[in-house]
Amino acid sequence: MSINAEVCPVTVASRLSTLIEQLLGSPLPLRLRAWDGSEAGPTGGPVLVVRHRRALRRTLFRPGELGLARAWVAGDLDVEGDLYQALTALAGLVWDRPDAAPVTRSRMAAAVPELLALSGPLPLPVRPPGEENRRRRTGPAHSQRRDRSAISHHYDVGNEFYELVLGPSMVYSCAVWGPETDDLQDAQTAKLDLICRKLGLREGQRLLDVGCGWGSLVLHAAQRYGVRAVGVTLSTEQAEYARERVAKEDLTDRVEIRVQDYRRVTDGPFDAVASVGMAEHVGDARYQEYADRLFRLLRPGGRLLNHQIARRPMADESRYRVDPFIDAYVFPDGELAPVGRTVGLLERAGLEVRDMESLREHYALTLRHWVRRLEQEWERAVRLVGPARARIWRLYMAASALQFERGRIGVNQLLAVRTPDDGRAELPLRPRAWVELTS
Known part of the structure; x- marks a missing residue:
């Protein structure tokens, strides 16, 4: 055996690291431990x-993010140490570096023999561990039946x-x-109150919460503003x-909870409509229908608070694809849109968008x-939902x-209003007046 071989023995981990470097064009920025302990x-x-x-076999059968996700869900891949640091290092190598060489078909093809040699002649089980958590789709996208199934999968x-996760x-x-809020409960209460103030809720008004959780x-x-809520x-x-x-709060005379699709709500008008974290489930093809429906459910002068995750716009919007891991395991059929498109669709429905507030950093902290x-x-958590979920x-x-x-x-x-014919939107002259109450 040569001196070099004694100093740098060829192990499973070193073979994997070399292979990853060949595929990605850069060294793996993390320590790697293989199944043999090397x-x-x-x-x-x-x-x-x-x-x-x-x-390795999962990555071969589903190259890219979905294969890695399946390996993670099954427990075949893991991270020891700071997960955020690991994800940051991997993101910088694969997704966030503009000059990173892509994993081309030719590179993957060249790597297949070595991947097969390392993975060995082990057939995958018919149903990999954790695959029961993967969504199976039936019916047209964003039909009421399929939406019910998608929501049930996640919630x-x-x-x-x-x-356990969200707290009380x-x-x-x-x-x-x-600046003085470091408690999750207090921060969530502040968010709920901010929404109520933006909607201008008052005693006796009717509120519709679409996707009420x-x-x-x-x-x-109902407790703090005296509204009647659905x-x-x-x-x-x-x-x-x-x-x-x-x-428990003795509010059955003022609060009604329904298992109902928003498209089947017919008992408007409401003085205010809130949609918080729900519009991401609507889908681009149905979003105009969603906006039109909410417009019709509001009385003239009524307000809509639409709280929604947005993505950055793309030069070619036709290239947008839903994240495969999120779509398969987390939020089936969920779609993100640029905020500009959302504003346009709400206004096309007849709503007047009066204010937009970005809470990006707030969501990261949450x-x-x-x-x-x-x-x-x-x-x-593992006892409650299993290790895969x-x-x-x-x-x-x-x-x-x-x-x-x-x-x-x-x-x-986004705060929007169904502006009456006389133009009186019933908003304060300073649209951000509510901010002073939280500063």
Whole structure:
């Protein structure tokens, strides 16, 4: 054996590192540990762990992000150490560096023999671990039946699990943080109150909450602003939980929770409509219908608060594709649109958009709090929903936090009004008057 071979023995980890460098055109910026315990790469940071050689086969069968996601969900890939640091390093190598050489078909083809040699002659199981968490689609996209199924896939996984992640507020959208706010519950209460003030809620008004979740907004609006509220959701588990909260607070005479598609709400008009974290489920093809419906549900002078995640516009919008991991395992059929397109569609419906507030950094902070809660209660989370789903939620929330921090996606509150014929929109002369109450 040569001196070089003794100093730098060829191990599974070193072979994998070399192969990754050939594929991506750059060294892997993380320490790598293979299934045989061998390690290669830089020290002092997080470690990418390939727990089983099946991970290579999954990548071969589904090249790109989906193959890696399937390996992660199955537990064949893992990260030891700071997950955010690991994802940042990988994003900088693969997605965020404009001069990074893409993994071409020819490069992948050249790597196949080595990948097969490393993965060995092990057939994949018929149903890989965790695949029960992958959404199976039937019927036309964004039909009412398919939307019910998609919502159930994400939300009907157990209210106890969501309590663990979200905390007592049970609000599944970004909180609003202030200079003296470091508590998740307080930040979520601040967000709910900001929405109510933007909507100008007053005693006796009617509020419709489209996609009401576990009922936090309608409860807040009824308790603190005296409104009569209707909350609609497609999730039976959310509705059951929200109704229990309403009954506990003795608000059944003022708050109604329905399992109902927003397209079937016919008992307008409402003085205000809130849509918080729901419009991402609507889909581009249905968004004009969504905007038209909300316009018709408002009385003249009524306000809409549309709180929605947005992506950056593309030079060629026809190239937009939904993130394959999110689509398969997290939010089936979810779509993001640039905020400019959303404004245009709302105004085409007849609404007048009067204010837009970006809460991008607020969502990053919120997600980091959710991830922290999940990690602190990891064993309990696994008992509640299984290891695969817990791994899905941890990865998607951590990756989403980084996406918000880097400005790749944002979240905006759009305040719109159904302006009456006389032009009196019933808004304050200074549209941001509500901000003074939170500064």
